[in-house]
Amino acid sequence: MFDTAHAERTRVSIVEFLSELxxxxxxxxxxxxxxxxxxxxxxxxxxxxxxxxxxxxxxxxxxxxxxxxxxxxxxxxxxxxxxxxxxxxxxxxxxxxxxxxxxxxxxxxxxxxxxxxxxxxxxxxxxxxxxxxxxxxxxxxxxxxxxxxxxxxxxGLADPGLTAQVSLRFLTPLLVRNSENGPHIEPGAVLRGMIHRADGMARHCGIELDADFPALLEATKAVEGVWTDVDVRDWTRGAVRQRRLVPMEGALGRLHLRGDLAPFSPFIALAEELHTGSRVQFGQGRFRIEQGV
The missing domain is CATH 3.30.70 (Alpha-Beta Plaits)
Structure with a gap:
C-alpha cells in the first residue's frame, strides 16, 4: 500500500496504482x-x-x-x-x-x-x-x-484485461456533465470521466499517474458505444443546511463499448470499484462489468 503520509508525490502507472490501492x-x-x-x-x-x-x-x-x-x-x-x-x-x-x-x-x-x-x-x-x-x-x-x-x-485491484469489447450495467443512475451529445449517453464522455476520476483519486493518495492524458482522452473518441435498456431517472434531494430541494438526474441501463479498450481497462476497473460520473458522493455512477474481452 502506498505510504503517502510524508512522501513527495510518486509517479507510477495506472496498473501499479491499482495494484497497491x-x-x-x-x-x-x-x-x-x-x-x-x-x-x-x-x-x-x-x-x-x-x-x-x-x-x-x-x-x-x-x-x-x-x-x-x-x-x-x-x-x-x-x-x-x-x-x-x-x-x-x-x-x-x-x-x-x-x-x-x-x-x-x-x-x-x-x-x-x-x-x-x-x-x-x-x-x-x-x-x-x-x-x-x-x-x-x-x-x-x-x-x-x-x-x-x-x-x-x-x-489492490486487478486489471480485467479488456481489449475489444465490454458491457457495463449501471446499478445507480449515471450522470455525465459536459458530454458532447447531452447528459448520460455519450460513451466517450463516460470513459473520459473514468480517466479524470482515476487521476483525482491518485492525487488524493499522493500519486501522480504516469500517463499521456491528452492522448488517452483523444483515444476515447475512437471507441464505439451503444446504450440499451435505458431508464432516465429524475428526483430531488434535500439540502438541509440550504433548506431547499436540489434537482437530481441520471440514467440506468447497459453501456456496450467496442474498440481498442486495452488503454482504458484499468480505468474501468477502478471506476467499477469507486463509481464514475458526477455526484458520485450521492451514490451515482455505480456499475458492474457484465462481460468483456
Missing part, C-alpha cells in the same frame, strides 16, 4: 429496510445522516466553514471538504463512496474509504450507526437500527 470498508445491515433501494434518493439520505453525525465531532473551525485546525484534520473535513484541485477549477474527488444493496429483507450499507481516508474507518463506522439511528430525512423520518457491523480492508 488500499480501500477500507465498513458495512452495516439494517433489517426490514430493503424497500429503500427503490428510492434513488436513498444514498443521498444516508450520506446526509452520516455527515451530520461526523459534523458533531468536527473542529469548531470546520463547523464555522473554515479550514480544520485539528491535527490530524477531523474526519468531516477530510471526507466532506478534501483540499486541493486536480487542475484549476476542478476540485479533488471525495475519497469515499456509499453503496446500498438488499440482503433478504434488509438493507446492507457499505462505506468505502480510499487510501489514507481509511485512517478514519472507526470514526466513520461509529458515526454511521449514530446517523442511521437518528434517521433519514424525507417526507417521513425513517430510523434504522443496524443489527450487524463489519470492517474490512483490501489492497
Amino acid at each position: 488500499g480501500i477500507s470498508r465498513v458495512t452495516v445491515l439494517c433489517p426490514g429496510a430493503a424497500g429503500l433501494v427503490r428510492d434513488p434518493a436513498h444514498i443521498g439520505k444516508i450520506r446526509g445522516a452520516l455527515g451530520e453525525a461526523l459534523r458533531e465531532s468536527a473542529s469548531p473551525a470546520v463547523r464555522a466553514g473554515l479550514p480544520c485546525t485539528f491535527s490530524p484534520p477531523c474526519a468531516y473535513a477530510e471526507l466532506w471538504f478534501p483540499e486541493g484541485e486536480i487542475r484549476p477549477g476542478k476540485p479533488m474527488p471525495s475519497p469515499y463512496v456509499i453503496e446500498a444493496d438488499t440482503e433478504g429483507d434488509g438493507l446492507r450499507v457499505t462505506i468505502k474509504l480510499v487510501g489514507r481516508a481509511g485512517d478514519y474507518l472507526g470514526e466513520v463506522g461509529d458515526a454511521l450507526i449514530r446517523g442511521l439511528r437518528r434517521g433519514l430525512s424525507g417526507k417521513r423520518w425513517i430510523r434504522l437500527e443496524p443489527e450487524a457491523r463489519t470492517y474490512s480492508e483490501t489492497i
Whole structure:
C-alpha cells in the first residue's frame, strides 16, 4: 500500500496504482429496510445522516466553514471538504463512496474509504450507526437500527484485461456533465470521466499517474458505444443546511463499448470499484462489468 503520509508525490502507472490501492470498508445491515433501494434518493439520505453525525465531532473551525485546525484534520473535513484541485477549477474527488444493496429483507450499507481516508474507518463506522439511528430525512423520518457491523480492508485491484469489447450495467443512475451529445449517453464522455476520476483519486493518495492524458482522452473518441435498456431517472434531494430541494438526474441501463479498450481497462476497473460520473458522493455512477474481452 502506498505510504503517502510524508512522501513527495510518486509517479507510477495506472496498473501499479491499482495494484497497491488500499480501500477500507465498513458495512452495516439494517433489517426490514430493503424497500429503500427503490428510492434513488436513498444514498443521498444516508450520506446526509452520516455527515451530520461526523459534523458533531468536527473542529469548531470546520463547523464555522473554515479550514480544520485539528491535527490530524477531523474526519468531516477530510471526507466532506478534501483540499486541493486536480487542475484549476476542478476540485479533488471525495475519497469515499456509499453503496446500498438488499440482503433478504434488509438493507446492507457499505462505506468505502480510499487510501489514507481509511485512517478514519472507526470514526466513520461509529458515526454511521449514530446517523442511521437518528434517521433519514424525507417526507417521513425513517430510523434504522443496524443489527450487524463489519470492517474490512483490501489492497489492490486487478486489471480485467479488456481489449475489444465490454458491457457495463449501471446499478445507480449515471450522470455525465459536459458530454458532447447531452447528459448520460455519450460513451466517450463516460470513459473520459473514468480517466479524470482515476487521476483525482491518485492525487488524493499522493500519486501522480504516469500517463499521456491528452492522448488517452483523444483515444476515447475512437471507441464505439451503444446504450440499451435505458431508464432516465429524475428526483430531488434535500439540502438541509440550504433548506431547499436540489434537482437530481441520471440514467440506468447497459453501456456496450467496442474498440481498442486495452488503454482504458484499468480505468474501468477502478471506476467499477469507486463509481464514475458526477455526484458520485450521492451514490451515482455505480456499475458492474457484465462481460468483456
